[in-house]
Amino acid sequence: MTGLNTVTKVLITGFGAFQGVPSNPSWGIAQRLPSTLPNNIELIAYTSAIPVAYHPTIILVPKLIAEHQPDIALHMGVAADRDYFAVEQTSQREPWPVLDIEGQNFSPEEVEKVWTGQPQKLSTDLDLHDVVAKWQNRTQDIVFPFADGGNGNNKEKRQRVQAGQAVQVKLVEDVMAVEDVRWSDSVGNYLCAFIYYADLVEMKENGKSGKRDVAFMHVPMLEGEQQLGVGVDVTVELVQSLVESWRAQQS
Template sequence: MAPLSNITKVLITGFGAFQDVPNNPSYEVASRLPTSLSDSIHLVVYPSAIPVAYHPVINLIPNLIQTHQPDIVLSIGVAPGRSYFAVEQTAHKNGYNRVPDVENKTFTAAENDAVWGSQPPQLSTSLDLEDVVERWQDLTSNIRFPFEIGGDPKAKAKRITKSMAGSFVDVRLGGNVMQVEDVRWSDNVGTYLCGFIYFTDMVEMGKAGKRNVAFMHVPMLEDEEEITTGVEVTVALVKAIVESWKESAV
């Protein structure tokens, strides 16, 4: 066992059901993660799906971070329209008073000002995501990516193993060719619960120093094979984040 001072603790959360997503793959992936990746990387996975609702998030996340004192926080959400995994760069302070959550509530402008009045309009992670994504691509270079992409919703488009992660691969459906990518950098977390939890994570982690926080969007993984792929990709991301973070601290 590594000395306590050498252990990196990563807090991970996933979301629950919302709208047309009864089984949110973000929590399906998070709940299948191991408790450790090595003697020096320990995962603290919140044991329940986070409600897709503003007030439960703003009440829960600060307590989770204070209780567990993680070195890194990784929140996971789903982007149903995407066929790739992505880590997001920034989150916005405002805009959460527009779309009601699963409790039919919003985070009003008055609440936002009371909680985050001193915060800038957007926050960016302190992690070097460019470096993280390069490492992530290397670590996922031999993963097979099974996805359901367009056309007949019952037709599965099976991805071949790529020679280099992050490159484009042709997927043929009904004579059409679609280009899809596996893992990448993004800056489009949105202003629904994904953006809300990411901003909350960064505010809370920032109170103790750097915003060592990441948010990952997963595609609409549905069957067990796809969820298993999601677990593999997430494990690779955590390793990439920890490696990058440790090297930057040297």
């Protein structure tokens, strides 16, 4: 049985830069997180931004699980076309059509070699609907700061990116008010989906509990210390929600 007197270890990662995202807020959040939280929670934030590249990622994930043996793994990435935070339910084995920052993809032959016998789609064993209900309650008083300092009048051209590829440039208000935190099942088919699938496999096969106690959170395109600080607050509340729900599953 796992309770408040037992330390729960949560491994956390964030990605580095890629096309259209010179400063990835997922890594900006990860490197600003505390090492411990109330209720005996230990945060193990990987010490570097994970490169947005398939082959380094597939090498790194098993090493992180073997070294740290976390109870829960939380990976983070940016969804710059969204104005909300979301945890993703599933990921898929393939395809991986988008070239990474090294100009590489992950071929069907490599997929078969690494993940022989694994299903096309995998889902976390965490109860994300329960997690999100707790997360929404915990974050209802968080106010997202204005990107322009609060006057709401500044406009600029901002390039949105999705699934690792730049899309059209839109003229948008330089004000991002995060509406909420959500459940989602749209992780994409780039490195966010890739690392999520890789760790869903790894935690099941070589993790401490033999369960897929893994989550992936997409964050909006946060910029500057004030917005990243809010991202940290939202992430802390997600971790607390994940751990509370996970502990209830263990009892």
